[in-house]
Amino acid sequence: MPITYMEGGVCTPRGFKAAGVHCGIRKNKDKRDLALIAADRECAAAAVYTRNLVKGAPLGVTKDNLQNGLARAVICNSGNANTCNADGAEKARMMCGIAAEVLDIDPADVIVASTGVIGQILPIEPIASAKEALKAALSAGGGDDAAEAILTTDTVKKQGAVQFELDGKICHMGAMVKGSGMIHPNMATMLCFVTTDAAVSPAALQSALRAAVDATFNMVSIDGDTSTNDMVSILASGASGNTELQPDSAGLALFTEALTGLLRELARKVAADGEGATHLIECHVTGGASEAAARTVAKSIVCSSLTKAAIFGADANWGRVLCAIGYSGARVDVAKVDVAFRSVKGTVRVCKDGAGIPFDEDIAKTILLEKEVCIDVELHSGQAEATAWGCDLTYDYVKINGDYRT
């Protein structure tokens, strides 16, 4: 059976339930702001966290709780990041306690996360008063509501699922993610929760997650701002009945591939739904001397404000792409670089050997007016490849962030 990507989310794997409710951290009653994911058994668990030195309080509590490599639930609120507050850790532990009470489990088996404004005290009362609502809402059909409850300025829910086979057993994996702003992940992205019914040991799970995140979320940038609350977590319940994967298992490569593919789709969704975005920008770099160089170049291009603004204007201003390659920090022979713009409307080559070549501006415009635009860069210095994802810089990004707190 091949790896098959499908509609779904955190409840696609067997034995997972979820809920998303409005508890009152957000003023808008139509916006769910509290999510819960629960497994019907103890799961192997792993997570990766932001590398920002300022870390949201929930991350420290989650790290403590995952020291034994086990967890059973996730609780996450939106509307308040619970970061840079003197009582942050206390409040995060109270959230674990609330989830534990709802599910009748140990608070140390809870992954906790928060997203929203930094530096405002998190009111615990709305969360505490939502216990009954969470209990009532928790179901195998609750993945959609949970995926909605973690969103901030995101405009769409972002979920996905994948099916694969390990020693004859059908396994599933599902995930939900939020993104939109303050997105320049360094280790993880702003809150992605993955579930699977495959049996995977905590160590194997951690290594698979790290590899998958490096190639997916860590290659996304919306605005260059690495959040304080980035976290990707995964729960593996083992309900599929496969032999538990260990770090040296042959099956771990397939599991990692399935996970990477799932997170890649979600990374694309995060980029496409960047704050104010009208274009998804994919940058595909080939011919790199090393994977690190290819990744650095790809990410530098999707981070360039000028390149992002040019794509907003559907302007084939490739000089800005060269400029971003030049300041990326990667060692590149700039006299060998080729650049092309590509979309479903076709491909236009604009630069060869580091210098401009004549091209049809009308064709370029037609290509760049598409919602998904790819910048192809060939470095002619080796065999390494990398892909990064970003979005255009628009009036709406400025508007959204000019008064985010109000």
Place this chain on the structure above:
Amino acid sequence: MPITYMEGGVCTPRGFKAAGVHCGIRKNKDKRDLALIAADRECAAAAVYTRNLVKGAPLGVTKDNLQNGLARAVICNSGNANTCNADGAEKARMMCGIAAEVLDIDPADVIVASTGVIGQILPIEPIASAKEALKAALSAGGGDDAAEAILTTDTVKKQGAVQFELDGKICHMGAMVKGSGMIHPNMATMLCFVTTDAAVSPAALQSALRAAVDATFNMVSIDGDTSTNDMVSILASGASGNTELQPDSAGLALFTEALTGLLRELARKVAADGEGATHLIECHVTGGASEAAARTVAKSIVCSSLTKAAIFGADANWGRVLCAIGYSGARVDVAKVDVAFRSVKGTVRVCKDGAGIPFDEDIAKTILLEKEVCIDVELHSGQAEATAWGCDLTYDYVKINGDYRT
């Protein structure tokens, strides 16, 4: 005599003339697009250049011409960067030849620069046909026109001058700069030309320039994009009659201080006139464990898209400042950080020991509505200080860069 900053420009020092004319690289006939600065004698000369691996062709030609530490003139066009073109070096040398012909000097004594679109062939005909116009316009009163001719999306001319004394001789220094977009200098900024009538050896001049640029232009960011054409050059004619400063001269500190102060004023002007800017943002970091750490933190803050957008909206969203400190890469104890916002309307403290403190949002708004806003950060980790300058992120930045080439 104290160091005295004054109105003026590249013609303020004795023995310098300048011209700015419209030659036709730009379509708009009302926009001057070709500048010339000429000294009446051979000058010691120094320059610093972009660290972008993609370098504008004029930079390489200038570097060649400055190998002997001597020069007599500067020629600079706007409207075309002469970068990423196969014939770039050839065209840059032709520009030196044209200046040399106008001034009857050696082409190897000319500093050449270009600014504008990357990757379009520079037409040499308009420049060649401007010889008579340059000759006619060249005068000690031509500094203003020259300062205008180097601008791209800048909205105002940016010039300054300073007077100081070296062994009893009154010396002058003047400068003009362009900035606006693709401004995140790493070694220099996009084109600043300094003149002085002080006598300074080429080696002493280079060391003074490097120190001054590191503390001024290298602490400015408009949009995080390090240009391919950044260059700051200085010509020292010695007309003041002071004993020539050497790298170990006692007077070099004073000269460096005067230069640093002059470039600081121009750096502020570049930041205030960033593309689309409505606010100048100054970030003053104190208590750093090292100067490098203080500089890294200050620059990270002025580079944060989210902080820039918040200042545009006059929103005291200090969590974004903490976030930018955390991902800056500097080693900081984030639990010790204090933050305040300041302007001529007063100061509002918003964060102490890495956590929020109550503040009056109306007062904060009044402070942040001023055109010049300062973010004060105390790291409580040492004695080092640094200042960085930037501007807010606005709708107009996006508008300007959505269709820059048209």
